Every structure is written in structure tokens, then in C-alpha cells.
Amino acid sequence: MIGVFDSGLGGLTVVKEIIRLMPTARILYFGDTAHLPYGEKSEEIIKKYTLAACNFLKKRKVKIIVIACHSASSVALDYVKSKISLPVIGVIETGVKTALKKTKNKRIGVIGTRITIKSGAYERVFKNYDKEIEIIARATPLLVPLVEEGWINHPITKEILKIYLEPLKEEEIDTLLLGCTHYPLLKKTIEEIFRNKITIVDSAEELAKSIVDFFDYRKIKRIKGELIIYLTDIPPEFERVARNFLGFSPDKIMRVALQE
């Protein structure tokens, strides 16, 4: 049983990938929709919420916890690992490893929420592996609201992306890491802006692969997978947004309170 935690619904992109690779997986998803978005909040409160959510999942007997939220992975991963006796995987490390395999000129761009970029978590992990890597990081806080508004292919979104990505283009990055669950939905537009000249790393895909590696898939005999979604709030646009990320409409949704 796999526990997936995210501040909202964006982590469902990771769920989608896990289901694609391992259709018999049992997944408990916890979305802290009552407190989202984490991206503009403080480190202290993100740690508190993330630990509470992971404890919730632990009580429900998951074997591993995936923190699909980049903001939470950036500032709360080590904290949660020190408090919880379960394997906890964040989204930063897998993204970094993939980006390092792809880059040739060692100039990598990272985009994310304000807290993700401010934390410097990506730089730290990159430098752990290779001190020569140049990281050009930029906070892009308008992208989440644009995706949630459904303006995925809207000309305005392309214009905003151009403004945000211009400095990264000037710095001649050859690899761009998408440091937020919402950004893979903008992948096509980002590719157009860079005229397909760079490699885009989508951490959701990579994260899902590392989960599947964790389990010995052949031993899993269940015929049918299962997905249960726990949310701290059921927002008005839940159906539409969930379908955007997941590719289908989930049926088992429960509202729960977070024990802070």
C-alpha cells in the first residue's frame, strides 16, 4: 500500500503514473486541500502540516510515503524522515538525478513556487552530486493559478511563461526541471518557447518509476488496484481539477480533518 501526500490535487499526476506502471497498486492519496497552496506559506507551517498528513497515512498502514509536493519536499522532507519510521520519498532527489543524466553543458534551470526556490533545496541536492553544475532557479508563482483556471493552452499563459523563462533562456540552460506538480501540464508550451532545444524533466514520471522499483512487482498478486483519496477540503472545482491531473474521475473520496 502506497501513501501519496500532496498539498492539493497536483500529486494526482504521480498517482496517474504509478497506476500506469503498476495497475494493481493500492494507493492512499492525501491532499491537504484545506491548507493549500503551500507554495507561498512559511517553512514552519509546511513542516507541521506535512508531518500531520504523513502520520495520517502511517496509521492507515501504508508501506511507503511519497511526498509529491515540491514545496513540502523542499522544506519538510528531512524533518518528516526524522519523525516517522517508514520509508519517505520526496520529489526533489529523483528529479535531480534525472536532470543530471540529461544535461550536457551542466547548466540546468529549475522553476517552482516561491518557497521551493527560496529554500534552495534543489541547488543543495544538485551540488551534492556534482559541484560543477550551474543552477538557474526562478520562482514562477502564477503558473499554479493559471493551470487551476484551466488556461493550459491560453495565449496569456504562453506570454507569462515567456516572461518567466526569458532569463533561463539567456543563461543557455540545456535542461529544465519542472519543480511543481502543476507544471507538467504546461510542458508542451514550455517546449515551444525553447523551440524543443532543451530537455524537460518531469519529476512526476521519475518519482513514479522509483516507487515501482521499491516494490518487487512480481510478488504483488492483487488483481485490481485501488485508489482512495482523502482530502481536508472538497473544493468547488474538485471534479474538473482532479480529472485534469489524473486523467479519469476518482470515485472514492473522503473528507477528513487533519490532527495538527
Add this chain to the structure above:
Amino acid sequence: MIGVFDSGLGGLTVVKEIIRLMPTARILYFGDTAHLPYGEKSEEIIKKYTLAACNFLKKRKVKIIVIACHSASSVALDYVKSKISLPVIGVIETGVKTALKKTKNKRIGVIGTRITIKSGAYERVFKNYDKEIEIIARATPLLVPLVEEGWINHPITKEILKIYLEPLKEEEIDTLLLGCTHYPLLKKTIEEIFRNKITIVDSAEELAKSIVDFFDYRKIKRIKGELIIYLTDIPPEFERVARNFLGFSPDKIMRVALQE
């Protein structure tokens, strides 16, 4: 002592107006920054948070509570009034009354967050006063993130406003009600889009006036006013955003937990 509640920092525009009209006022401000934004959350959870915040202010002996958040006023005002034995003023009623005084053709536009518009609260209050009024309402969820990003005078913001306001223009409204604390910062751009041909109603100003009317100002003998700000989270960009709304940097800020 006046209690002002908002989901975040936007309600500081109301505080700014109160201080301008009544410099000796003592104001306790409660911003639920740990849970913001309310605009895309459910009615149920907004009620819960709003009541908890009002109870917090009541315990600190305020004489009146102002709900400066349009989303909370839209869905939680009656609920809070039924639970709390204190005068509670929402932001809807004052805005509606002013708009009714200004309109000549009885076609009024309202923009706000998704929950404010979806709740139909503005329509209901307008129709209570005048059944003939035509309300053209539109949810404009990108405006809050744009203001928080600091893109107040950015050409992109103007383009997005044009897209959002086009249908209201076509409907030939003569009055536009700004149904969110953040929108007054975009007033100038909105006026440009309508070529100064419509009246824009900024509820913060009107709300502040009705608070001042509530008190018998002459009886207040205090020399110096006071502003204490309680927040459920101190977000990373707090200083900049607070100054944007308030016009100065507040000095008494306390982080508190909300008893849910």
C-alpha cells in the same frame, strides 16, 4: 476596539481606511494566512474557519467584528451572526448599498473569487433592495495571484482584465463592484479598460465608513491608535504584501494557532 477578520492580508485595505477616518481606533486584525486563500475552498470549511477566527477576536474583547473577506462574507456571515453575540458586519451589504446609489441604468457588474460568485450572495442582497437590478457576475480567480505577484501595473494584468471584463462591457454595465479585497489595487487599470465610463465601487472604503458610523467618534478620547495583527502563518512575502495593502509596515505581528 474593532476586530477585523480576513483570510489573509487583503483586509488591511479596510484597516488603512479605518485608520484614515479614525486615527485613534484600536484595531485587532486577524488574518487566517495558514488557510488562505478562501476563494477556491468549500462553503463548509470557510464557515468553520470564519467562526473560529471570530471567536478568537471575541475573546480579546472587541466591540464589533468586521468580516473584510468577500468569500467569508458571502457564505459565512449569517452563520457567524447566529453563533456570536456581537455585532458582525460583512462586506457585501455596504458594497451593494453604494452600488445601488451609483447606478443609473440598473446594470451592475460584480467580480470576485469563485466561491463569492458561485454563492450568489451579491445577487441575493441586490435583489432584496431592488428586484429590477440586473447583475452580471464573473469569477476572476487570477487577479489575486497577480496582485500578490506584484504585477499591479503589468501589461499582462491588463490583458487578463480585458478578457475577464469583456462580457461585462458587452452587457453595458454602468457600475462595477469590486468583490474582493485585492481588487482595489487594480482600480486604475480597470478604469482605463472601461475608459472611465463606469463607476467603480470599492467596498473597503464603504465598509470603513460604516464602522466609523457605528462608533460615536466624539466619545473616543484615546490619543493614539493601535494596530495588532494576528496571523495563523507568517508567509515569506509578508512584509511586501502587507505594505502594499496597508500603506505602511505594521510592527505588532503575532503568529497564533486557530482553535478549529
